[in-house]
Amino acid sequence: MFYFVPSWYKQDRKWYSTALPFYLQPKNMMFDDAVNLLRMFQQSGEANSVLILNYSPHIRTFFYQQRLSSDEIWNLFDSIQGLTDVPARKIRLDDLKWPQGAEIFYTPFIVDVYVDHLPHAQINFSQIGNIFDITYFENNQIDYQLVFDDRGFVSSIIYFEHNQPYYQDYLNAQGIWQFREFLTADNQQVIISPEAQGTFAKDVYQNIEELVKEKLEQHLASVLTKDDSIIVSADVQHNHFFQQIKKDHLVVLSFFGNRYPITNTEQLFSDLKDTPFFVVDSLDKIVKIAEQVGEVEEEQLPAYYEIPPYDTQLNLGHSQRKKELIIYVNFDTLPEHHLQYVFTSLFDMMLQHEWIDLLVGTQSQDFGREASIRQFLEESLSSTKYAEKLLLVDKDKAAKSGDPRLEDDDSLRERIDTVVIHSDTDLAKALKYVRVILDLGSPADIRTQIAGISGGIPQVNLYNSSYVKHGENGWIMNDISNLREALLYYLTDLEHWNQSLVHSVKRIELYTRGEIVEMWKNTIKELKLNEQN
Structure with missing residues (x-):
């Protein structure tokens, strides 16, 4: 059996749910190494279980959205x-009871309930239309909030004082509280209900993490056999939970993106102690580790394997269906010293090729980020050479009349647009009609590369990576001066674009055929044979 420990955590409240009402977007992209590995193991039919350590009343919805089976989940809080x-x-909504005379107001996002012209309750809904939570008010202040499970019942209640969370009661199926977590700055204690104390080692815990640690250790002690393996998404939040268990069981750490501070070498070596091998999403991480620790200490690291996570659900783009040839530019990774050259080159190409359009994207959630990008573009377009020919999309007009790029009869077609990427879904939507991706980061953004491969979109980069191979699914430029040549290679010849598409499909098929899972199994088998010998 393979046990997977994902790292799907909330930044400001470590062990709380990451789920949000439908109209809010998570600040972090959710596709990661755990999603990738789970898909591969589930598709191969290999026995597996997912250990969810944080409070996750909407975990089944998340698995549905990620196209994962939720049959084998162990949810610690459940x-x-x-x-x-x-x-x-x-x-x-009809099942909910309200005081006599209550007035209900429906908005596109929430439902408000008023009694005697004062706010009584506010209802949020989940991504799939279920009730997410209900906040109740007393004297114009928040009184308490019901947190719903996606299976259709109240999972916990948050009580407020002076409009601030005071404590949270976690309920059983009968609505009886089992433990209470205090939520103030000077008190994070967890108190166990007198009726539930028989299943807990203590009556009072210092914080919720102490309780999580106890229950995880109990569960692992009851289910693990000597042949089981635990695949842990490397995260300082939970790595220490698995230190002791390494002595008797195989624990593999998986490093993805910027989730783990690999520059903290003391922490890194501590976490990798007694680990037979670890997994990285890109060899760039090994290079960075080597730069930090030097050759002597690098030799003390366990073996490592590079397994770039791909979104194995092909979501091929439709750029060939559109007259416009859209270049997606990842603004976040553009080196500042290349900015002017890159956009001048792009604008010049657009003047020479009237159906080349530009989509400039950012994943930054910083306030005003898109506005600052648009200001940069407007300033870059201010010269007479460009101002009379190239226009930014008017966001207000686009919202009213649809995509201005479709207005082929307009001699001054708006050809430059910006987009803020909040989620994996946003990224896939933004890339749907893109012909080529331009990312000059060192390294290029991993999530954009993953989405590009899933969409079969060729990518132009300035640095080597594990995702884009020159001449296969993209072009790795030797120098920024090759920018025009690289882009036109895919923009002016559909055959080159098709070749990139074929290579992307082959890469994903490598994962869906189960070959990576077999590699995992064979590696672990060899390690265990070596231990026996």
């Missing part, structure tokens, strides 16, 4: 709340 076998049911 376990200690007694919610492991609760059937799902649908709660409708």
Whole structure:
């Protein structure tokens, strides 16, 4: 059995749910190494289980959105709340009871309930239309909030004082609180209900992490056999939970993106102690580690394998269906010293090729980020040479009349647009009609590269990576002066674009055929044979 420990955590409240109402977008992209590995192991039919360590009342919705099976989930909070076998049911607005004379107001995002012209309740909905939470008010202040499970019942209640969270009661299936977590700056204690104390080692815990550690250790002690392996998404939040268990079981750490501070070499060597091998999403991480520790200490590292995570669900783009040839530029990774050259080159190409359009994207959630990018573009377009020919998309007009790029009869077609990427879905949507991706980062953005491969879109980069291979699914430039040649290679010849598409499909097929899973199994088998010998 393979056990997977993902790193799907909330930044400001470490062990709380990451789920949000449907109208809010997570600040972090959710596709990662855990999603990638789980898809591969589930598709291969290999026995696996997912250990969810944080409070996750909407984990089944998340698995559905990521096209993962939720059959083999061990949810730590469900376990200690007694919610492991609760059937799902649908709660409708009509099922909710309100005081006599209550007025209900429907908006595109929430439902407000007023009593005697004062706010009484506010209802949020989940990504799939279920009730997400209900906040109740008393004297114009928040009184308490019901947090719903995606199976259709109240999972916990947050009580407020002076409009601030005071404590949270976690409930069982009968609505009886099992433990209480205090949420103030000077008190994070967890108190166990007198009726539930028989299943806990202590009556009072210093914080929720102490309780999580206890219950995880109990679960692993009860289910693990000597042949089981644990694949841990490397994260300082939970790595220490698995230090002791390494002595008797195989624990593999998987490093992805910027989740783990690999520059903290003391932490790194501590986490990798007694680990037979570890996994990286890109060899760039090994290079960075080597730069930090030097050759002597690098030799002390365990073996490593490079397994770039791909979104194995092909979501091929449709750029060949459009007259416009859209270049997607990742603004976040553009070196500042290349900015002017890159956009001058792009604008000149657009003047010479009237159907080349530009989409400039950012994943930054900083306030005003898109506005600053648009200001840069407007300033770059201010010369007479460009101002009379190239226009930025008017966002207000686009919102009213649709995509201005479709207005082929307009002699001054708006050909330059910007987009803010909040989620994996946003990224896939932005790339749907893109002909080529331009990312000059060192390294290029991993999530953009993954989405590009899933969409079969060729990518132009300035630095080598594990995702883009020159002449196969993209062009690695020797120098920035090759920019025009590289882009036109894919923009002016559909055959080159098709070749890139074929290579992307082959890369993803490598994962869906189960070859990577077999590599994992064979590696672990060899390690265990070596231990026996």
